[in-house]
Amino acid sequence: MHDLKALRDNPEYYDKSWARRGLSPQTPAILALDESRRSLQTELQALQSRRNEASKEIGAVKSKGGDAQGLMDEVATLKDKMASLEEQERKVAEELTDLLSSIPNLLADDTPDGASEDDNVEVRRHGEPKNPNASVPDHVEIGEALGMLDFETAAKVAGTRFVIEKAGIARLERALAQFMLDTHTMEHGYTEINPPLLVNDDVMYGTTQLPKFRDDQFGTTDGRWLIPTAEVVLTNMVREEILEEGDFPIRVCAYTPCFRKEAGSAGKDTRGMIRQHQFYKVEMVSIVKPEDSEAEHQRMTECAENILKKLELPFRTIVLCGGDIGFASRKTYDLEVWVPSQNKYREISSCSNCGDIQSRRMKTRFKRAGAKDTEFVHTLNGSGVAVGRALVAVMENYYDPQDGGIFVPNVLKPYMGGIEKIVKG
RNA sequence: GGAACGGUGGCCGAGUGGCUUAAGGCAACGGUUUGCUAAACCGUCAUACGGUUGGAAACUCCGUAUCGAGGGUUCGAAUCCCUCCCGUUCCGCCA
Numbered sequence: 001m002h003d004l005k006a007l008r009d010n011p012e013y014y015d016k017s018w019a020r021r022g023l024s025p026q027t028p029a030i031l032a033l034d035e036s037r038r039s040l041q042t043e044l045q046a047l048q049s050r051r052n053e054a055s056k057e058i059g060a061v062k063s064k065g066g067d068a069q070g071l072m073d074e075v076a077t078l079k080d081k082m083a084s085l086e087e088q089e090r091k092v093a094e095e096l097t098d099l100l101s102s103i104p105n106l107l108a109d110d111t112p113d114g115a116s117e118d119d120n121v122e123v124r125r126h127g128e129p130k131n132p133n134a135s136v137p138d139h140v141e142i143g144e145a146l147g148m149l150d151f152e153t154a155a156k157v158a159g160t161r162f163v164i165e166k167a168g169i170a171r172l173e174r175a176l177a178q179f180m181l182d183t184h185t186m187e188h189g190y191t192e193i194n195p196p197l198l199v200n201d202d203v204m205y206g207t208t209q210l211p212k213f214r215d216d217q218f219g220t221t222d223g224r225w226l227i228p229t230a231e232v233v234l235t236n237m238v239r240e241e242i243l244e245e246g247d248f249p250i251r252v253c254a255y256t257p258c259f260r261k262e263a264g265s266a267g268k269d270t271r272g273m274i275r276q277h278q279f280y281k282v283e284m285v286s287i288v289k290p291e292d293s294e295a296e297h298q299r300m301t302e303c304a305e306n307i308l309k310k311l312e313l314p315f316r317t318i319v320l321c322g323g324d325i326g327f328a329s330r331k332t333y334d335l336e337v338w339v340p341s342q343n344k345y346r347e348i349s350s351c352s353n354c355g356d357i358q359s360r361r362m363k364t365r366f367k368r369a370g371a372k373d374t375e376f377v378h379t380l381n382g383s384g385v386a387v388g389r390a391l392v393a394v395m396e397n398y399y400d401p402q403d404g405g406i407f408v409p410n411v412l413k414p415y416m417g418g419i420e421k422i423v424k425g
Numbered sequence: 426g427g428a429a430c431g432g433u434g435g436c437c438g439a440g441u442g443g444c445u446u447a448a449g450g451c452a453a454c455g456g457u458u459u460g461c462u463a464a465a466c467c468g469u470c471a472u473a474c475g476g477u478u479g480g481a482a483a484c485u486c487c488g489u490a491u492c493g494a495g496g497g498u499u500c501g502a503a504u505c506c507c508u509c510c511c512g513u514u515c516c517g518c519c520a
Contacts, residue, residue, distance in 0.1 A: 048490085
């Protein structure tokens with residue numbers, strides 16, 4: 001949702017920002033609806049005011065035993081007029097809400113311009129790919145040769161875009177998740193949450209999955225949704241609350257499965273584990289005061305980077321341009337990890353500052369000490385990191401061509417019973 | 426799945442058709458008193474929206490809506506009726 005008052009004061013600012021996402025001017029339609037709604041509301045309120053007044057008079061007259069028929073007739077006439085105005089007002093208000101909730105967030109001033117992912121800007125790199133341009137087997141080959149990845153059986157029981165992991169690789173993924181959670185909770189100050197994986201409509205609206213991205217979601221027969229990311233639950237934990245200054249910063253993280261239809265990605269990344277209907281992710285969410293969100297965004301991105309550093313995986317950090325950034329985000333850093341078989345960097349984390357667009361939808365506000373009014377909080381979310389893709393990266397970057405095994409990264413050894421290498425067993 | 430009881434402001438909680446402008450309390454904020462803290466006393470204190478005066482803004486004044494949601498009855502609904510949602514407890518089933 002957007003701040004209608006601010007938009008009214010400065011529509012050019014909004015259209016300019018949205019234009020950087022490739023949108024045509026939206027404010028003329030918004031302002032027209034807004035104006036129409038306000039004039040209907042003003043008219044309606046005048047009638048309501050008279051109705052209330054007349055009702056009081058009727059009460060007074062009747063209590064003295066007088067005849068209030070004239071007043072009662074007047075109210076009856078008013079009610080006819082009100083019914084049609086109410087209907088019109090309801091319709092216009094709904095149109096306005098629908099329109100506003102389908103328009104993405106404003107961009108941060110330092111989000112770069114650009115039309116597509118080709119215009120994203122690299123901000124830093126860490127680590128060096130071991131043998132760039134060398135032809136190496138991908139994780140599918142590696143995993144199947146080890147007998148530890150089984151896409152065929154997964155397809156038999158669930159369909160495409162699922163996998164069955166076994167033995168050492170199953171344990172490796174579990175180790176990755178444990179390591180990430182421990183790092184975020186013990187070193188980065190995040191509180192571990194084990195949340196519900198099914199949520200209701202309001203929650204999905206709050207973090208902007210609804211109404212626009214309904215087709216990407218798995219719904220249940222009883223009207224709930226499988227979470228596409230833990231962000232949805234973690235962020236909505238503070239929905240409809242009025243927080244105090246002392247509550248900030250709120251930092252929570254969770255390790256959950258994520259479910260996505262990948263409706264718009266037909267034919268993309270069909271091989272392997274890069275893009276699945278179900279995958280694990282460790283997610284970080286921060287809730288902060290507006291003036292702190294930029295610094296928190298840097299901090300969160302560094303927390304995600306720290307995971308890859310500890311895993312000793314080569315990666316780069318990019319900032320997404322206006323044409324590639326997500327709906328709810330003002331500014332997004334993506335972390336891309338080196339994938340040897342593809343000879344390129346692939347997204348493994350996305351850290352976004354959502355400003356107040358989610359908090360407006362969730363009605364999450366806070367009150368400053370001594371202040372009378374409430375303000376909307378800022379929300380941020382970031383993967384820390386996508387566990388399934390981290391598994392792919394470890395398998396390929398730690399692959400041993402000598403025997404087809406996978407070396408265990410140092411930080412994972414404690415979680416793998418101290419073994420050095422995953423080999424065919 | 427069945428039954429009972431519930432859902433009222435930041436929180437607790439009263440309220441069975443007009444005297445509610447939602448009592449009272451807690452918390453918070455401002456003030457008085459005070460060596461400091463505490464206490465006492467006085468005052469302020471829901472949210473959203475519209476109009477209005479002035480404006481950079483805070484804000485002033487008037488109004489409307491909101492007591493889980495949506496309908497209905499009524500001149501008038503937190504209150505009565507209907508439907509739905511959610512919570513708690515008990516029973517049944519179940520890991």
